[in-house]
Amino acid sequence: MFPLLAEPAGLLPAREQMALSLGWHIILAAFGVAFPAIIFVVHRRGLRGDAVALRLAKRWSKVAAVLFAIGAVSGTVLSFEMGLLWPGLMGRFGDVLGLPFAFEGLSFFTEAIFLGIYLYGWDRLPARLHLWCLLPMMAAGVFGSYCVIAVNAWMNMPTGFALTSSGKVTDVHPWHAMFNGRAFLQFAHMWLGAYMLVGFVVAAVYAAGRLRGRDDAHHRLGLAVPLRFASVAAILQPVVGHILGMALGDIQPSKLAAFELATTTEQPAPLRIGGLLINGRAEGYLEIPKWGSFIARGSFSKPVRGLDTFSPDDLPPVNTTHVAFQSMVGIGTLLAVAVVVYWALRWRGRDLAERRWAQRCLVAAGPLAVVALESGWVATEVGRQPWTVFGVLRTVDAAGDNPGLWWVFSGVAVVYLGMTVGAWVVLRSMARRWRTGEEELPSPYGPAPEEVHR
Template sequence: MIAEALALATEEPAGLLPARQQMAFSLGWHIILACFGVAFPTMIFVVHLLGLRGNEVALVLAKRWAKVSAVLFAIGAVSGTVLSFEMGLLWPGLMGKFGDVLGLPFAFEGLSFFTEAIFLGLYLYGWGRMSPRLHLLCLVPMAAAGIFGTFCVISVNAWMNMPTGFRITASGDVVDVEPWKAMFNEGALLQFLHMWLAAFMVAGFVIAAVYAAGILRGRRDRHHRLGFTVPFVFGSVAAVLQPVVGHILGIRLGETQPAKLAAFELADTTEQPAPLRLGGLMIDGEPRYFIEIPNWGSFIARGSFDLPVRGLDTFPASDLPPVNITHIAFQTMVGIGSLLMLAVIVYWLLRWRGRDLLDTRWFCWFAVAAGPLAVIALESGWVATEVGRQPWVVYDVMRTVDAAGDNPGLWWVFGTTLVVYTLLTIGAVLVLRSMARRWREDGEELPSPYGPAALAEDGR
């Protein structure tokens, strides 16, 4: 067994491991910023609308959140550009063979990015220069572009899970390409909806966590309470809907990617009905250290209490994903998602009955923790999706080993990426902390040659 593993390792191209490492790092880093690009404009729209209806605190939030959004967008533009180049650099086998199939959604994503940038600029520069209603409406195409751009990217990933829109000849050539069919494949809508809700969970709970931390420090004014409530509402709705969408996606795995489903469920053999295993690891081919709940594995995986879940032993060893990583990532995502769902249900039920848990320190601490927990759930979900599809980069069509190049110099590219992203992270933290500190100290806007404050000073 060891000799076979060593022989397999020697057959891997030199660029495979650095490509995997860089893709995992850069995508995991960028996806957090992408969540804010999807969800933040909608939240800004809500507080700006409240501001136009007479809520001055909400209008202040709209101004400040827009500047935070601009910082995050600028950094996300760098990481997103890196990702676009990475597809061809790291995976030449994939893009060389299927570039014609995947070109359409990537082109639309680029257009969406520029549209979002244009309207973000108009919104930032439009304070005092546009009519209030027109200024507010700048957020609509900005939000729509972020959502559509995300759909384009997710559609590519959905295509990798459920490839369609092409035909491969006996000689291995890709012909009869149908870009629209590939883009709007069967898995695109549900995967996008799953990611869309995840974006609102991450952005909603992270922003709410910032204001919950301020409340813990004694800042219980209207500004902090509204700053907590608006994003927490969005995060709450997404947290309640997310398990439903995730369950539907999980049921489809039984037909589309049964090996991934078996890894999710830690099913070493086919069982009917299958139990739900909480925790656990696959050790020497057997699941160990888990808590078993009878029949519920079948319901979660197949939507029925008596349908079987196919076992890992029914697949060739060469077609199995890394079981433990896939299983742990999946259960981390589901566990955190379930916790957040139950927490928001309790919060809003008690608030409906007249008790606001935001007045209790223990809930504020939980709200602070909810932000990082949502990020962990997001990252775990992507690990489960991507690692669970292995060894395929395009499921049942192209293996990951065939998509990578044979360039050992990619390690230098990965090292450079680590340095650049570290500097970007430090820069973002310093800028955002500086903005927050100035707002806390004197409540003034950051210096700007435009906007209401500047216009007032000019006597206009």
């Protein structure tokens, strides 16, 4: 461990910029992971004779291209930020973390290449070969995401190196760091979260269209396919999350105490729903006896260590961590119960997707899935504080001492705002022109298609 230092001038702007960048980019990363698989399903259906599905795949591929383009910008910004904002991390542990970052870069280029081939391949490549172009995209998106999650998992449970008495990093094993003990479960949690987000967001778009009277085959299929992906992910997610969380008591007990709002060690510990830590006391929560131990430790008798057993300097921001964690769990549980009810009634012959109130619920499910994913990342990252590398490197030691980072943060915020507005304008324009039958989407300022082919 390293001694606490006064906060460097670059710490706050680094935190603010990293929060903005990660929170913004994670949505695009989720589309990179899940959207190609959803497109693959409708494209494959289209090759079997469904013209609506084939047209849907073609439209979605263009949406994927727009999202990938802005995701490439935000991902590039993030790659520079790691060294710029956190020199104490990358300067010391660059040899440990270099391998997954290198693989993530290769995955990005692979995905970009095959996305370009897939977009160009419409009406040019043989049908089956064109469909198969989605497979490398899917694989690259999954592997690239795993590499990033592996770095984050390593920060939660560092391995693959040794420290000398002077704090120098030696005996580096980058493969051990990349395939650390938390990486696979944490990736599975994020992978399912990506399918939940993309599935519910895309379904919400088409549910909104049906509410506005566009109740045609295109909107029905556009709702049904992503909803199936989201349903499977929503049902599996609580299981994976529970398995992932049961190890926190041994790996990151301070984070678990903040999650559970456990002010003192209790055995068995109750489940506290809601509430805040006010003047050192938990207030305003609903308590369910014993269930805190079961959910956190997998047993009705195991203790949950209290916040009072840690040094105040080693505690995360408790209220932020607790609220983010409970928001993630609450929304995830709500969505899981909703899809179980939906498919149970569907099995009995009642399709709730035909009811307007259910369509409104589906519209709400999209933003809720986004909030759940963002809340999960807040709980993970804020709950690890005050450590960048848990138990090894404090965040104050990872940051630089450059107050000029506020200018960098301001510039990044402007860039992200511009990309958000630009993406919204482009996607809305594409949707409007599709509704008028302009499938090829000619340039609004170029010659008409019939003039090009003369």
